[in-house]
Amino acid sequence: MNLTTKRQGNCLVVAPKGRIDHAQADAFKTALDPYLVECKAGGTPLILDFSGIEYISSVGLRALMLAARQVKEQDGSIAVAMLTPVVREVFEISRFNLVYQVFDTVDAAVAVLS
Amino acid sequence: MKVRFWGTRGSIPVSLTANDIRGKLIAALTGAAGRHFDNQNQIEAYVDHELGFDICGTFGGHTSCVEVDIGSQEHFICDMGSGARPLGNAMIGKFGPSGQTYHIFMSHLHWDHIMGFPFFAPIYIPGNRIVIHGCHPGMAEAFRRQHSAPGFPVDFASLGAEIVFETHEPGQTFEIADLSISIKEQIHGGNSYGYRFEHAGRTLIYSTDSEYKLDQIAELDKTVDFFRDADMVIFDAMYSLAEAVSVKADWGHSSNIVGVELCQLAKAKCLCMFHHEPAYDDSKIAQVLAETRRFEEITRQESPLEVLSAYDGLEVSL
Numbered sequence: 001m002n003l004t005t006k007r008q009g010n011c012l013v014v015a016p017k018g019r020i021d022h023a024q025a026d027a028f029k030t031a032l033d034p035y036l037v038e039c040k041a042g043g044t045p046l047i048l049d050f051s052g053i054e055y056i057s058s059v060g061l062r063a064l065m066l067a068a069r070q071v072k073e074q075d076g077s078i079a080v081a082m083l084t085p086v087v088r089e090v091f092e093i094s095r096f097n098l099v100y101q102v103f104d105t106v107d108a109a110v111a112v113l114s
Numbered sequence: 115m116k117v118r119f120w121g122t123r124g125s126i127p128v129s130l131t132a133n134d135i136r137g138k139l140i141a142a143l144t145g146a147a148g149r150h151f152d153n154q155n156q157i158e159a160y161v162d163h164e165l166g167f168d169i170c171g172t173f174g175g176h177t178s179c180v181e182v183d184i185g186s187q188e189h190f191i192c193d194m195g196s197g198a199r200p201l202g203n204a205m206i207g208k209f210g211p212s213g214q215t216y217h218i219f220m221s222h223l224h225w226d227h228i229m230g231f232p233f234f235a236p237i238y239i240p241g242n243r244i245v246i247h248g249c250h251p252g253m254a255e256a257f258r259r260q261h262s263a264p265g266f267p268v269d270f271a272s273l274g275a276e277i278v279f280e281t282h283e284p285g286q287t288f289e290i291a292d293l294s295i296s297i298k299e300q301i302h303g304g305n306s307y308g309y310r311f312e313h314a315g316r317t318l319i320y321s322t323d324s325e326y327k328l329d330q331i332a333e334l335d336k337t338v339d340f341f342r343d344a345d346m347v348i349f350d351a352m353y354s355l356a357e358a359v360s361v362k363a364d365w366g367h368s369s370n371i372v373g374v375e376l377c378q379l380a381k382a383k384c385l386c387m388f389h390h391e392p393a394y395d396d397s398k399i400a401q402v403l404a405e406t407r408r409f410e411e412i413t414r415q416e417s418p419l420e421v422l423s424a425y426d427g428l429e430v431s432l
Contacts (some may be wrong), residue, residue, distance in 0.1 A: 055413075095355065099356050
């Protein structure tokens, strides 16, 4: 899975596209892993721009849980922003809105995480 | 095939408190404020159709006990949670005190699944036959130990009914009175077992106390095969997905999200959420039900999957 990245403030904004379902969850996690390394205390906060994500399944959410766990162990900061309406509902129903800070815009996420 | 739920709560029985009842009454009266009811029918229509089930009813508090009724002379029951007490009394009322055969299928031997057995009245009455089916080698010992001093005043050896233990192997399929039964091993502390019941073209899955590891694809595929084309899947949806893959991982339970996904893959017709978290009140369970129905709607690809939340007293005809 291709992730586009950009710097905004002192954050790294990572934007996946498509579906993070049973077929794509491993590829998503593999693509995300390199950016998690620097997401640590004194490192680079990570913002996942989910505006291009159409759907995320349980396996995809599990990949997000593993990412959140790694970042927490490293004392880093990670958040998601720009959820599409369907993905926002999936976050709320699965209670992943309690695992991740969820922001309406990337700017709002940068303002908090910077 | 009819399915009757006598106990649907996970881990430990719960009951409504005085405050819970007061809250329901206040909500019902608040909804009725300013309205006029001319007769009993209008009152009942208001209660039954305008109040949510979390206000006008309760999901109940007995632990796991489900009756599978195929209209045969022999009776079929899943687990002996505390719901076994009202079930036993109902059976005696319906079929008489003795001369009955009860087949009990055990998911596993944890306390909440055996605690109703000492209160299942048919076991005390000579002339009844109780056949306890399961896959755990320590099944008989678990029942005997519970039914002995100092935990219980009546020793197992003094029970009036004939009690037989039949140990099966997971993967096995067998028949009793035209009911086909298949068994699948599940992930739970000390293992648990799911049952697939088939009769007259109808299929019921009883799968409680089961965790589904999302990185174990082959095992998930086996579960989908086990659930395949079921008319109803009774499914342990105790936790949210976030809990099930984080703080409560390896606790042996699953989530509503995974239940919907597995049933959709299996093309099952109905998901019945079961083994409710004892910390959840009626409004919380109703909220989870509404959210799960919404999740099914936004992920639907082919035929709709009906989503229910089991409650003590629920009867479903498949």
